[in-house]
Amino acid sequence: MAQSLIFNNLGFERDERYIFRHLAFQANAGDLVQVVGPNGSGKTSLLRVVVGLLRAEEGTIEWGEKDTDSSSLAHSLLYLGHETGVNYALTALENLRWYFGLNGSKAHSLSEAEEPEMTDEVLVHALNAVGLLGYSDVICHEMSAGQRRRVALARLFVSAAPIWILDEPFTAIDIAGVARLEQQLQAHCSRGGIVLFTTHQTSSLQNIRSLDLADFKPTESSLYGGELDDA
Amino acid sequence: MPSFFVFLRHCFRRELLLSFRKRSEWVNPIIFFVSIVVFVPLGISPDERLLSQLAPGMVWIIALLAVLLSLDSLFQGDYEDGSLEQILVSGQSLYWVVIVKCIVHWLMTGLPLAILSPLLGLMMSLPSEGYLPLIISVFLGSGSLSFIGGIGAALTVALKRGGVLLSLIIIPLYVPVLIFGAGSVNAAVDGYSISGQLAVLGALFSGALVLAPLASAGALRIGLNN
Numbered sequence: 001m002a003q004s005l006i007f008n009n010l011g012f013e014r015d016e017r018y019i020f021r022h023l024a025f026q027a028n029a030g031d032l033v034q035v036v037g038p039n040g041s042g043k044t045s046l047l048r049v050v051v052g053l054l055r056a057e058e059g060t061i062e063w064g065e066k067d068t069d070s071s072s073l074a075h076s077l078l079y080l081g082h083e084t085g086v087n088y089a090l091t092a093l094e095n096l097r098w099y100f101g102l103n104g105s106k107a108h109s110l111s112e113a114e115e116p117e118m119t120d121e122v123l124v125h126a127l128n129a130v131g132l133l134g135y136s137d138v139i140c141h142e143m144s145a146g147q148r149r150r151v152a153l154a155r156l157f158v159s160a161a162p163i164w165i166l167d168e169p170f171t172a173i174d175i176a177g178v179a180r181l182e183q184q185l186q187a188h189c190s191r192g193g194i195v196l197f198t199t200h201q202t203s204s205l206q207n208i209r210s211l212d213l214a215d216f217k218p219t220e221s222s223l224y225g226g227e228l229d230d231a
Numbered sequence: 232m233p234s235f236f237v238f239l240r241h242c243f244r245r246e247l248l249l250s251f252r253k254r255s256e257w258v259n260p261i262i263f264f265v266s267i268v269v270f271v272p273l274g275i276s277p278d279e280r281l282l283s284q285l286a287p288g289m290v291w292i293i294a295l296l297a298v299l300l301s302l303d304s305l306f307q308g309d310y311e312d313g314s315l316e317q318i319l320v321s322g323q324s325l326y327w328v329v330i331v332k333c334i335v336h337w338l339m340t341g342l343p344l345a346i347l348s349p350l351l352g353l354m355m356s357l358p359s360e361g362y363l364p365l366i367i368s369v370f371l372g373s374g375s376l377s378f379i380g381g382i383g384a385a386l387t388v389a390l391k392r393g394g395v396l397l398s399l400i401i402i403p404l405y406v407p408v409l410i411f412g413a414g415s416v417n418a419a420v421d422g423y424s425i426s427g428q429l430a431v432l433g434a435l436f437s438g439a440l441v442l443a444p445l446a447s448a449g450a451l452r453i454g455l456n457n
Contacts, residue, residue: 051320052319052320053316053320053455053456054456055456074320074321074322075232075322077320077322079316079317079320081313081316082313083312083313083316084312084313085312085313085314085316086312086313087249087308087309087312087314088312089248089249089253090245090248090249094245094248097241097244098241098242098244098245099317100233101233101237101238101240101241101242101244101245102238102241102242102317102321102323103232103233103321103322104232104233104237115232115233115234115237117233117237139252
């Protein structure tokens with residue numbers, strides 16, 4: 001998976017006001033990228049643009065050889081948003097079964113026909129890895145916020161998707177849990193994966209590249225999409 | 232990516248599991264349906280002649296309102312907990328997810344209403360020729376109601392209190408289903424053939440089955456886009 005994720009001149013607008021503009025960045029295989037910036041600088045928006053939940057007004061995202069719109073990128077993604085998609089009425093195991101029934105492993109080397117179905121063993125093993133040993137048949141409604149978050153994070157221990165997009169993944173996770181997750185992020189990068197994440201906690205991760213959105217904050221003249229600086 | 236059938240199987244399993252866990256969501260419309268039909272003879276008149284005239288239309292209107300009552304929650308939960316986002320990001324087709332959700336909604340509301348309708352026909356002194364047409368027309372018609380209702384539920388998904396707007400959007404679209412549904416029962420009671428009305432109901436259902444999820448999926452995308 002020696003591919004790069006490239007942002008060309010991205011611009012995102014909300015209520016006719018640019019949040020960021022002329023954003024150019026290249027994440028190579030093995031990069032651990034932290035998106036930084038103050039509140040409201042568009043960190044979440046950028047991540048949602050990358051996964052295709054929001055549309056950028058300007059610019060393109062490239063993944064692989066050709067220009068990527070959404071489909072081939074979507075087949076390589078693992079996304080974790082503020083709301084994690086863990087259903088309260090299902091058990092931890094049922095939530096994971098559904099997730100991987102939709103996504104599969106997303107390993108690049110496998111075609112649709114070769115994709116093996118996730119066995120429960122693999123999923124239970126992932127739940128153990130996030131510290132939910134014995135919780136696989138507990139309804140998520142009866143769990144704490146941190147435990148529900150861990151159910152979602154268990155996906156990181158199964159998925160082979162090359163690009164991980166994680167928006168505040170460490171919210172509500174205790175110190176030991178964060179350390180374990182950081183290990184997993186680092187392991188993913190050393191396998192040649194790409195991680196794009198945001199966090200407000202101080203992390204002990206090594207070799208982080210940072211993407212500072214303050215660098216792409218629009219100037220006064222381009223704030224409202226003015227024509228002055230348009231080439 | 233998993234194959235299409237694996238994906239569909241997981242969707243069905245999840246929706247069915249959720250419906251059985253959240254019992255109140257499908258029991259509520261049924262209680263509503265039964266209680267109104269019980270109230271009508273008490274409130275209007277127990278006169279058999281009058282009731283038998285009202286019966287086809289009345290049972291149909293109440294069935295329609297019962298479906299409307301249950302629509303609010305169709306996509307709401309998945310929107311709020313981020314599941315819809317995950318479906319979009321997974322790269323799977325939202326169209327099929329919507330179809331699965333609407334079919335399960337139909338099974339959990341329309342089917343029980345259809346099964347209960349002869350009992351309620353009895354309370355409303357429906358002439359015996361009307362029973363079979365009532366079951367068939369409610370069964371077929373409620374399918375359209377679920378799929379068309381899905382559009383309204385999808386359009387209002389991002390609103391906190393979308394219930395009123397949902398009803399306003401959906402009620403006009405329900406009119407044809409009501410006319411042909413109640414019409415078929417009336418025709419049967421009067422001794423006419425009902426194949427024409429049932430054919431129209433069938434056509435409405437197949438149209439809704441194929442086209443409504445397109446609109447719903449589009450509306451959900453817009454709802455998520457903010």
